[in-house]
Amino acid sequence: MPKVEFLYWADCPSHERALALLHEVIAEEQIQASIEIIEVKTEAEAEQYQFYGSPTIRIDGGDIAPLTEYSTMPSLTCRAYRRADGRISPLPPHELIVAAFRRASTL
Amino acid sequence: MAKLRTGDTALDFTLPATDGKTYNLHDAFKNARAVAVVFTCNHCPYAIAWEDRINAIARDYAIQGVRLFAINANNASTHPADSFENMAKRASEKHFAFPYLHDESQSVARSYGAERTPEFFIFDAAKTLRYHGAPDDNYEDEHAVKHHYAREALDAILAEREPALPETKPVGCSIKWKS
Numbered sequence: 001m002p003k004v005e006f007l008y009w010a011d012c013p014s015h016e017r018a019l020a021l022l023h024e025v026i027a028e029e030q031i032q033a034s035i036e037i038i039e040v041k042t043e044a045e046a047e048q049y050q051f052y053g054s055p056t057i058r059i060d061g062g063d064i065a066p067l068t069e070y071s072t073m074p075s076l077t078c079r080a081y082r083r084a085d086g087r088i089s090p091l092p093p094h095e096l097i098v099a100a101f102r103r104a105s106t107l
Numbered sequence: 108m109a110k111l112r113t114g115d116t117a118l119d120f121t122l123p124a125t126d127g128k129t130y131n132l133h134d135a136f137k138n139a140r141a142v143a144v145v146f147t148c149n150h151c152p153y154a155i156a157w158e159d160r161i162n163a164i165a166r167d168y169a170i171q172g173v174r175l176f177a178i179n180a181n182n183a184s185t186h187p188a189d190s191f192e193n194m195a196k197r198a199s200e201k202h203f204a205f206p207y208l209h210d211e212s213q214s215v216a217r218s219y220g221a222e223r224t225p226e227f228f229i230f231d232a233a234k235t236l237r238y239h240g241a242p243d244d245n246y247e248d249e250h251a252v253k254h255h256y257a258r259e260a261l262d263a264i265l266a267e268r269e270p271a272l273p274e275t276k277p278v279g280c281s282i283k284w285k286s
Contacts (some may be wrong), residue, residue, distance in 0.1 A: 021261045029276070031216075070149075072188065073187075077151075077186065078152055079152065080155060089152060090156065
């Protein structure tokens, strides 16, 4: 069973939709997993968790997506994700979450 | 909640822009039928997602006498992507059709009570705030937008009507304040 961590900062509005998306992928892929939800509240915690923005999803310790040029240091901020078409979004793309689970299952 | 409410008068400011000029808000009203002030930034994914649409608003409405100013007030020491140098780079790369102003002291953002990036304040020619809020109702997909709030507000102001929606909830990253 993969270890899934969902880290978020409450001030960034995308976390609820991102968590729903994560649950959706887990259901679609029929993955047995429980999600550890971690609220990052301070800059010190952002540093401690190596949190580059909200939301951040890790599967077995690995981030689901590479950092973009907009996320250069751990910080309480919204995270930028690059979509397949190159556009930037505050939400992790569905296909990135799926790919991360599939990678984790083959390790 | 923004300190400036619809019906209030525009608070004047003078700020430097990435094009090397300095802009004064009240000067902009001399030849404008409406003025839009948008608090935005470089690093925020919401601001980036809406960036091209904001640029399109500036281009599309310039011919109708609308001036648009974008202001970045973020603390660049915690968010280096928002430094003045990086603002200039972004403005050049994206061919911004509006002055991109730097509110380094954050005094303008504080006086307006701006909280998010992006966040619109649209004034009519009499300097009265007629719209405050988000650019539109869908940051993810411009093709799925149902309500183009800022455009609809500008259309109403130019037609000398009250915007149907004078206030919407700004959606985006919080402005990064200096401690």
